[in-house]
Amino acid sequence: MAPSLLRPTTQLSPEAALTLSQQAPTILRSSPSTVSSSALNALFASSEKPELWLQYENLILACLRTGDERSAHQCLERLVARFGPDNERVQALNGLVKEAEAKNNSELEAVLKEYDQILSENDTNIPIAKRRIALLRSMGRLSDAASALVQLLGFSPTDAEAWSELSDVYLSQGLYPQAIYAMEEVLVLAPNAWNVCHPTTAIARDLSPMLMQPVQIHARLGELHYMNATAPGAGSGSYQKSMAEAIKRFSRSIELCDDYLRGYYGLKLVSQRVLRDPGKPPVRSGDSEFALPDRSTIERLNELATAKLSEIVRRSTAQDRGWRGYSEAEIAAARELLSGDASASLAIKR
Structure with missing residues (x-):
């Protein structure tokens, strides 16, 4: 089914954008070429629908993405005629x-x-x-x-x-x-x-x-804190604080949205990094407001993220009902992250 012209086109795939741009000639032929901005003339004309102008805007975006500059210009000309340059x-x-x-x-x-x-x-x-x-x-x-x-x-x-x-x-x-x-x-x-x-x-x-790609605010903050912690030259104190914040943000993201792959991916990545980094032990809880959880808690978080990611990959790959909204790139990234985990590999195959 073709995507709606009344919804934002910035998140459309190239295929969906092409489908919309191909509709442009038909839409332009079936829509009025000019609409008067005069209130007096509007009394004798058919009622103006605001959806029409939103359609023109979305068509411009779709047509420019697919190289249909002619249709984009026609949409623009109608907007200029209605609202002025x-x-x-x-x-x-x-x-x-x-x-x-x-x-x-x-x-x-x-x-x-x-x-x-x-x-x-x-x-x-x-x-x-x-x-x-x-x-x-x-x-x-x-x-x-x-x-x-x-x-x-x-x-x-x-x-x-x-x-x-x-x-x-x-x-x-x-x-x-x-x-x-x-x-x-x-x-x-x-x-x-x-x-x-x-x-x-x-x-x-x-x-x-x-x-555009939608990303949870909390998950995005988790990603930023993780990048800050693992950046070259990051000190031990900065590492501890940023990793602790990353864990909190990713945990919050999956609390807000069940089955959120990006949140579980981040939680798995951070907890795995902390567990495998013996050179930077967790700060004692009394030393900082941003202390990392104890090792047993991090291990439990890692197990939770591993199990959930494995389920998402397995059920999405099997095209189970209700598990088809993930992109192929996300599933591939999750599969690669889990590939080094033996228990995760077994869970995916089940």
Whole structure:
């Protein structure tokens, strides 16, 4: 069944995006080519449905991903005719189309200058500010992208998705403590939102053509703490604190979501690393608020993660009902992690 045009297209697979883009000519033929923005004319015309404009936006994203620039332009022209060229969201869509059509770095620089010009006239144009950040990232200018995100958060400090984006930019630069801090801000701003999208979440909702993957906030924090603990040059104190935090975050992620493969994978990875690292024994419980659990607890957590991962891999591979939502890449990664564990290997074969 074809995916709905009323749902976000940023998480679609290439196959699903292609299916949507192939529908574009039919949808454009069956939809009105122009809709007047005049309130008087609207009295004599058929009622305008807001879903139509959302369809056009999603079609633009799908068509740009699949190279159908002609249909993307037709959708854009209809949005411009309805909302005007100065509409902030239309400006961002127009910039996105130009980015997709750019053949070289000089053409991307020209688009970047257009963004700078628009922001010089209105520095609170958030859709354009986010498009500019996405363009800077795609051009490899990570420091500039981080600075732009900090500036954006200066006048929009409650933008949880911008904090998530900043965390990912810091991660790309190997700045793990900063990435952790930014992701903790996401958790503060959205404590009841158990998942976010990574990477480039903030930009995704505002017209990014990139493919997003949903990730639990707690699991993402666990991953960041694990990377910080195992980074070259990490001291013993930092290792203990980060590993303890990673265990807590992964444990919380599977508490919030049953059968969450990424959470069990992280818990298995961290507990296995701690058990196999005799050079860094756990800190005594009275020494730190962030002390690692005792060895018996870590062993139990490792056994729990191993058993659950084995079940997920076995039942997903068998295509059991209710166990078919995992991606092939996730299952392959879990199988590889478990491959060195004899008990896990036996559990998978059963």
